[in-house]
Amino acid sequence: MSALINAFNEQFLLEIIKQPDSTQAAEIIKQADQVRTQTLGATVQLRGLIEFSSYCRNNCAYCGLRRENRSLPRYRLTPIEIIETAAHGIALGYRTIVLQSGEDLFFTGKMLTEIVKEIKKLGAVVTLSVGEREVKDYEAWRKAGAERYLMRHETADPVLYQKLHPGQTLSKRLSLLQALKQLDYQVGTGFMVGLPGQTPATLLADLQLTKNLAAEMVGIGPFIPHLATPLKEYPAGTTSLTCLMIALTRLALPYALIPATTALASINSQGRELGLAAGANVVMPNLTPWKYRADYQLYPDKAISGAEDGETRQKMIEKITALGREVSDTSGHHPLWLTDSRDDGENNI
Numbered sequence: 227m228s229a230l231i232n233a234f235n236e237q238f239l240l241e242i243i244k245q246p247d248s249t250q251a252a253e254i255i256k257q258a259d260q261v262r263t264q265t266l267g268a269t270v271q272l273r274g275l276i277e278f279s280s281y282c283r284n285n286c287a288y289c290g291l292r293r294e295n296r297s298l299p300r301y302r303l304t305p306i307e308i309i310e311t312a313a314h315g316i317a318l319g320y321r322t323i324v325l326q327s328g329e330d331l332f333f334t335g336k337m338l339t340e341i342v343k344e345i346k347k348l349g350a351v352v353t354l355s356v357g358e359r360e361v362k363d364y365e366a367w368r369k370a371g372a373e374r375y376l377m378r379h380e381t382a383d384p385v386l387y388q389k390l391h392p393g394q395t396l397s398k399r400l401s402l403l404q405a406l407k408q409l410d411y412q413v414g415t416g417f418m419v420g421l422p423g424q425t426p427a428t429l430l431a432d433l434q435l436t437k438n439l440a441a442e443m444v445g446i447g448p449f450i451p452h453l454a455t456p457l458k459e460y461p462a463g464t465t466s467l468t469c470l471m472i473a474l475t476r477l478a479l480p481y482a483l484i485p486a487t488t489a490l491a492s493i494n495s496q497g498r499e500l501g502l503a504a505g506a507n508v509v510m511p512n513l514t515p516w517k518y519r520a521d522y523q524l525y526p527d528k529a530i531s532g533a534e535d536g537e538t539r540q541k542m543i544e545k546i547t548a549l550g551r552e553v554s555d556t557s558g559h560h561p562l563w564l565t566d567s568r569d570d571g572e573n574n575i
């Protein structure tokens with residue numbers, strides 16, 4: 227465990243979070259980069275992301291996919307399209323396929339089980355990110371071979387959580403994250419930076435919650451206002467505070483898989499590089515078929531590369547190499563998850 231949360235008191239952390247542009251914050255970012263080098267080396271994990279359905283039953287106040295946004299054309303890939311897209315990604319060299327969607331019950335537990343099985347046959351690691359579902363579904367998908375599950379807690383303030391997520395509660399979200407842990411998934415949580423109503427104390431609580439959960443993966447991105455949401459008038463989160471929260475998370479969880487998020491790349495053309503220099507070690511290029519890509523609109527101006535997927539991958543590898551880092555050719559599991567219950571290191575599920 228890192229020195230940080232132990233050795234520095236909460237007041238110190240709050241002061242840093244209040245001053246993301248200070249020299250102290252820059253020092254924390256440097257430390258986080260060093261810790262990442264010590265624990266995980268120079269490697270960056272690439273994950274191929276498939277956004278397979280933009281239908282969502284939820285109404286999150288910040289998100290362009292919220293059910294009340296009727297101006298958004300919705301799409302669903304067919305199971306065959308999903309599997310073909312995954313095969314395409316694997317052929318390009320991706321070793322992890324991330325299946326992400328809104329909470330779309332059209333895809334039943336059984337359908338997703340079959341899709342996971344097919345992608346496992348292709349030899350990839352499967353990460354699911356389909357929101358709050360029944361624990362028995364999580365269990366079936368794990369049995370089918372899915373190794374990772376991403377579901378951000380979004381904000382650790384239960385009152386703010388309820389305001390932002392009508393009809394949902396933070397306690398339900400946390401109990402599902404615990405259930406996923408118990409099912410032996412590598413579990414990803416995370417939060418947005420700069421949400422309306424968020425304070426430095428909220429961000430400290432986000433950090434503590436993430437640490438207490440011992441999350442294997444942590445996605446942190448700036449809030450970006452979407453015009454078709456009730457939060458359209460609020461300012462976006464900043465690059466500096468987002469990078470600082472990435473860095474503090476790295477210090478709190480030295481082995482975590484932390485992406486340099488697309489949201490960060492969307493508010494800053496150097497966002498990916500800055501995230502990678504602040505403790506991040508994962509990038510998730512988008513493999514969603516072109517005809518749908520612009521419609522997965524969590525937030526506006528999402529960084530969408532104009533290039534063909536192979537070229538995007540190649541450019542990403544070049545960018546990463548230029549930073550003195552290297553693209554991993556392993557499955558990219560969390561190192562402690564591997565040693566916890568397995569002996570041979572890879573792919574033995």
Ligand code: 5AD
Nearest residue numbers: 288289378448449450452489524525
């Ligand atoms: N700005 C930034 N991030 C957003 N997400 C959803 N809407 C927005 C927005 N407007 C994030 C949420 C969700 C993830 C998939 O995208 O944190 O968990």
Ligand code: SF4
Nearest residue numbers: 282284286289292328
């Ligand atoms: Fe749906 Fe996720 Fe958007 Fe919420 S954040 S509306 S659950 S897609």
